[in-house]
Amino acid sequence: MINGELKVKSPIRWAMVGGGRGSQIGYIHRSAAVRDNSFQLVAGAFDIDPARGRDFGVSLRVDPQRCYPDYQTMFEAEARRPDGIQAVSIATPNGTHYAISKAALEAGLHVICEKPLCFTVAEAEELRALAEEKDRLVCVTYGYAGHQMIRQAKAMIRNGDLGEIRMVNMQFAHGFHSEAVEEANPSTRWRVDPRFAGPSYVLGDLATHPLYLSEVMLPELKISRLMCSRQSFVRSRAPLEDNAYVMMEYEGGVMGTLWASAVNAGSMHGQKVRVIGSKASIEWWDERPNQLLFEVQGKPSQTLERGMDYLYPEALEDDRIGGGHPEGLFESWSNLYYRFALAMEARDRGDRAMAGNLDIPQIGAGVEGVRWVENCLRSADNGAVWIDYE
Structure with a gap:
């Protein structure tokens, strides 16, 4: 990657649903997708307001005729084109993910979806079955998973550098919503509204990120039971939690x-995984x-640096510039997006093995994220009790 060779034979013809003007994550999707010439943005339904969405799409140099008023119209129109879209990214509020993903799969498209994939395990399993039936990929943007040191951690654990694994401590605890900022911020408001965010706030929106990173590092670990306690310290957010253990x-x-x-006041981001x-x-x-x-017991603490020759080979594959x-x-997302494109290209030529072996968050990661949140809510809402993991 450091030499910049193109890895995808031809850019995937690609569209977005959502991600328009004012979106918190639309720009990083577009930047990551096009950085390695892996995707080409050719269409979109960028906004719930058709005129505003068209104006935004034109500003991105998308053909005005391919700036659609809604995703249904886009999928139907693009299916009739010989140069129609092959994949779509979904960057909309949580409550729309299931319906848009289902429609995209039914239209024969590969899907890249923000998390959570949907609200219930039943919906997630339905999407998994549909993706299998249509032979399409569903990828989930756990964007931190593209950082090279995550792959270094996975290799160190696999190779026994830590010894027998005993504990995994995870957190994602920032302070930016320690007050009711949603009252003046529409892009935050939907995240604390059950109609749009679903049955949880920080469990689904934050916790699933370090959880997925732990699954990348420790793929053999399976949860047998858990206990969850959740709180709404900003009372107007109830029943959604803004803090959970x-x-x-x-x-x-x-x-x-x-x-x-x-509501971890003073913390910028606070996402950590310790094994x-x-x-x-x-x-x-x-x-x-x-x-x-x-940190090796009895020895001075070491800080391993990205891009250095002492790292395992898989931690060096995605370096875009030398160490230091x-x-x-943005680089992390780009690493995921070029791998998404490779997987889609492989699936389209019938190479299911390659598509399955690429180290990316696919439909299984999305399903398990939803399953974990469902189990956490079942524990918390029954008095923070230990439950068997289902």
Whole structure:
């Protein structure tokens, strides 16, 4: 990657639903998708207001005739074109993800969806079955998973550098919503409204990010039971939580904790994953994504740096510049998007093995994120009790 060779034979013809003017995440989707010439934005239904969406699409140099008033019209019109879209990214409020993803799959499109994929496991499993039936990919934008030091952590754990794994401590606890900022901020308001956000706030919106990172690092771990407690410290957000604690017991006796919060006053981001073994521990913090803390019992603490030759080979594959130069979230998303494109290209030529082996969050990650939130809510809403994981 550091030499910049193109990995996709031809850019995937691509559209967006949502992500228009004022979107918090629309720009990073577009920047990541086009950075390696892996996707070409040719159409979109960018806004719930058709005129505003068309104006925005034109500003992106999308053909005005392909700036559609809604996703249904877009899918129907593009299906009639010989150069129609092959994939779509969904960057809309949570409550729309299921319907748009289902419609896209039925239209024969690959899907890249914001998390959560949907609100219930039943819906998620329906999407998984439909994706299998249509032979299409569903990818989920767990955007932090493209950081190279996540792959370094996975390799270190796999190769026994930490010894026997005992504990996994996770958190995503920022302070930006420590007051009712949603009263003046529409892009935050929907996140604390059950009609649009679904049955949870920080569990679905924040906690699933470090949870997925832990699944990348420790793919063999399976949750056997958990206990969850959730709170609404800004009372107007009830019944949605703005703070939650989860304890997990994995098969084999490994223990895990996860703290998710939007009211950790003073914290910028506070997303960390710490894996503790019998010999050593590692810790990754998304505010310092180019570093991985490595602490061996009885030895001085080490800070491993992105781009250095002492890292495992898989941690160097996606480097875009030499060590010492900081890479950030846009690079992480770009690493995922070019891999999304490779997987789609492979699936389109019938190479299911390659599409399945690429290290990206696919439909299974989306399903498990929804399943985890459902289990957390079941525990919390029954008095923060231990429950068997279903």
